Amino acid sequence: MKPRFAMLAGSAVTLVGLLAGCGGGSVGSSQNNAGNPASSTKGVTIRVVLANHPWTDGIKKLLPDFESKTGIHVNLESYGETQLTQKLTTEFTSGNSDIDVFAQRPLQEARLFVQNGWYQDLNGYVKDQQKTPTDWQYNDFFPSALQTENVNGTLTGIPIVVEHEVLYYRKDLFAKANLQPPKTIDELVTDAQKLTDKSHGIYGFVARGDRQASVTQFSSFLYSYGGDWFDQQTKKATLNTPEAIQAFETYGKLLKDYGPPGTLNMSWPQAAAVFAQGKAAMWTDADSVFQNVTDPSKSQVAQNVGIAKFPAGPKGSIPYSVTSWGLSIPKTAPHKDAAWQFIVWATSPDTVKKLQTGSSPVPGARASLWNDEDMKSFPSDWVAAAKASADGRPYDRPLVVQVGQARDIIGTVIDTGIQGGDVTAAASSANQQFQQLLDTEKK
């Protein structure tokens, strides 16, 4: 009996401790409100909800710096990206969330969240010199990255990770075939044909084919052919324009004729695995996942991976250049000032520099840190390709509220192309559905 009692007593003490901890935090914040902003947040505990991402791993290691500097305690949670969206929508819908900071995918969620009034507009914080030190340098963020975060005048978040679509290729296979990495999409197609050697299990090209996941990586093909999802002025869907159909057909042909079997179920992890196992000569995807193919512990071809700017179509090379992740404050956050202090610290030049030069470097959104010295942890051809893509399109999927539906509609055309079906018919039916979707959002 005795040990059990001891255990009970122990847990009771812990419980009391926890209660005391919480109480202390809130009392501290309300009492000191009159003083300067830095001391008013001392002792506050904020709840930060992030995604499973190398950026999160990096920031976790740096957290003690922030906690000792500000006296703010951080309770950090992290989830897979789909689970994160689910978690956030469920909590915000219920109306009594106590999240102070969350990581968001601005292109996927921001319009939906703005629609529901879930954001604290950060414009006020950025301009307030009481709350934001001048050496934080708001203007240092890439304009395209900030544009992604800006939804109808609301600054929904501060960018933490930027992303561009690039071309990964196998240097050894290109050298053996006496080829140069493709500069245009036409060259990409002929090179893919030449490098496909199915009897040896080598495929010329691999990319995402999954209905939802493929849309973003298809976008650079669409833009470079001169197409777009819809006309932003007239709100007319443009999925069945000749340019779009050409892009759908090319992407489909590449995966159907020169891609491995099973691309229809591939998102980036599957496509990266095919490339890392040495089964594909080229792969187009986000530059942010490069370590999956250049890290020798993950990739059998790490030594032979080359990275180049996305090849040009008839309208030139137009890859997407977007903020894939940002940090936001919900309208319901109980400790907004402390939350903002956390964001300022996590996106400060100093912290971003540390994250960029760490062992698993994450490309940040600050232009001043994209010099050779601060990018030394990245492969040099990666830096060149990413820099050359910085002025690309600031979106990789249509800018609508109903992103999920839109991706399904567009992905169906992509999948039709991969299966060798009638792309023109699929595109015009998709265009009709997409127009209906746009019409519901017009009001």
Next chain:
Amino acid sequence: MGAGHPRNRLRGMGFVDRHAKWLFPLPAMVFIFVMMIFPLIYTLYNSFTGWSLSSGAPRTWNHFANYARLVHDDRFLLSIVRMFYFTVAAVAVELIIGTAVAVFLNRSFRGKNIIQALLLLPMMATPVAVAMVWMLMFEPTAGIVNYLLSIVGLPQPGWLGEARWALPTLILLDVWEWSPMITLMALAGLTNLSSETLEAAAVDGATPWQTFWRITLPLLRPTLTVAVLLRVIDALKWFDTIYATTGGGPGYATETLNIYTYQQAFSYFNFGYVSSILVVFFAIVLGISLLLSVIRGRVEA
């Protein structure tokens, strides 16, 4: 129950005694109401509203608009077809294989216990882990299944990555995972059969084949009906393995009603519309369960 109690009891106990048949099950009833009936009623209520996070409009009463939309929703109708295709095919194969293995195992031989223990393994494994292993095995380029097929010189399908093979592959996976359950239930049923009837049949000169069709199977029918009932309900609601392997793809080839529901809820955020789908889904599962129960009653009578 409450009648004839001695009068010298504590006064307060009288109430408890008189209402025991309500009071004792009360906690369980409250639990069932809060956890099961309330969500059901709430879903029913939502199914009559136009509640969507993407509309920006407040939740409004829209009567039967959601249900009217269902009738014209091809994805919804096709997902029902797929759900039934999967359920019927998988449970039929499982029933045949499961019963055959049970009949085969229903004798004493060395290592029987080990084999019975091994039969439990597929059911004990986590569905998502099973899904991962199958994805690796059936990977079209690097998987072992296609490697073995290539050695023998047989054609190598794209399995989960090819639209027309994806659902049959998932049926195969389900058969592997759940046939053992039918086997175990059938084995339990077989052990309970009286040996006298079987002996009498043997004396009368019945062949093993005749014995199986005329005696064993009819006697086993009540057990198998329960097994089928359980499997059908489970197969209709099947979600985890599909979600972990194909997520409903390629295209929409493996999008069953459950997966479509998930998409509408957590990818499209149409909470009103998804509630109407859930109500229909619930009605289907309930209807089939009742139907099977009636059949079961007939079989046992």
